[in-house]
Amino acid sequence: MTLSTVPRRDPEISPVLVRLSVDPVLFTLVNDRLHVLLRRRSWEPFAGWWALPGAINSANQQLKDTMLAELQRIGLGDIWVDQLKTFDRPPQYVDGTLAKPGRDPRGRVISVAYFGLVPAHRKLGPACDGELHWTPLDELPELAFDHLEIVQYALWRLRNKILYSSVAFQLLPPEFTLTGLQKAYELVLGENLDKRNFRRKVLDSGVVIETGSHTQNGTRRPARLYRFADRDFEFR
Template sequence: MERVPLVAAANVSERLAQPPALAISTVIFALRPSVSSGRPTLWLPLVKRIREPFKGLWALPGGPLTQAESLLDAAARNLQDTTGLAPSYLEQLYAFGGLHRSPSQRVVSIVYWALVQSTEAEQAEESENVQWFRADGLQELAFDHNEIVKYALWRLRNKMEYGPIAYHLLGEKFTLAQVREVYEAVLNRSVDPANFRRQLKQTAGIEPTDEFLQGGKHRPPRLYRYSGTNNHLVKTHLLEQPLLERAGPPGHPPPTL
């Protein structure tokens, strides 16, 4: 553990003169159909930097925290402002505050991660400065955003395995095969359809509808709906909840940037 020199700690006036800048950024994931295979893949929208530092490189959407909004509101607003997307799931990821994240000023970024439904993602228009990229083999991004995306991806996979999160990547109604495709796309492994169905059935919150998906060359699969609290943006304190679901981050500390 490094110790800060007493000289620096005592120099209060200098500290107050130039406090670290505070930014809010968000990693947003969406499922988009792959061009080659029919399987959907994980994508995320990035914004091209139009000024230094890292001018020309791609970066996570983000912006400042204004006085009148909470951190969550700021993340949602910046997301709306820069990409036009309204996420169906939004959660704080981590606060990154390493010393040299930006070459110019000291910046502390409170990063959120989000999921948008595929319908939303399709509507989102791409422009010169906003484009979708595959989440896996990502090019070099501005700042430490490669690390951040990596961590967000880890968190997404974690939540996907133990929490009811997949539905936020689909529309309101979906077939069980589509849910399975989400799992396969995110976790990057094949899942047995029969066993997957069995597990989903004993999971609370998934209700069958009376509708079936028409148009395929096969037997029309039933459409389901997710009845769990579909809006994680609500401002409630969920700490009181007993551990209904399998709970628990592992001994896996986040990065110390």
């Protein structure tokens, strides 16, 4: 899914000042594959490259507010999101000469990364800052800055968090099948799970509630639909 939007520009960055950027890594499930949201930059640096959606934090705005503003701009202001990590690789100078560039060619920019989960049924809203595209994780292009490193770290963090929390339910629509829930776990973890053991663990935990409704798949046997019970769940 792609949204063509009005090009944007980053504020001027002084090479002698430290600036902060907010870079959210947003995951969703599309056609039984884990995807991440990318934006094609239409401005320098890295014009024409794919990158994470994000923004330079203004001096009079809190980081979380900048992040929420970016999410609201693309219609995802109410999704689950958590702070990930700070990424900093400053440029190195020798005798006043640049010896090794930092993570941003404009100067020292520290990235405060977040990661969020977008339910499979959600659609992107009107955006105003670039071209947005859901990209399969196994087909990532070369990314601007150090955004590939950020995406890889976010995936590692998600794979760990999914084992001791109920965060996987944030990838699902309000009503789902146990097969759909298991598929979400498998796509995030990158491995197949035993169907019987998975269902027993989920049902015994009380983390799902049967809705009384069933799927309507034509000639296929209807499957029971469940909803999240809004409680903790440890899969490991």
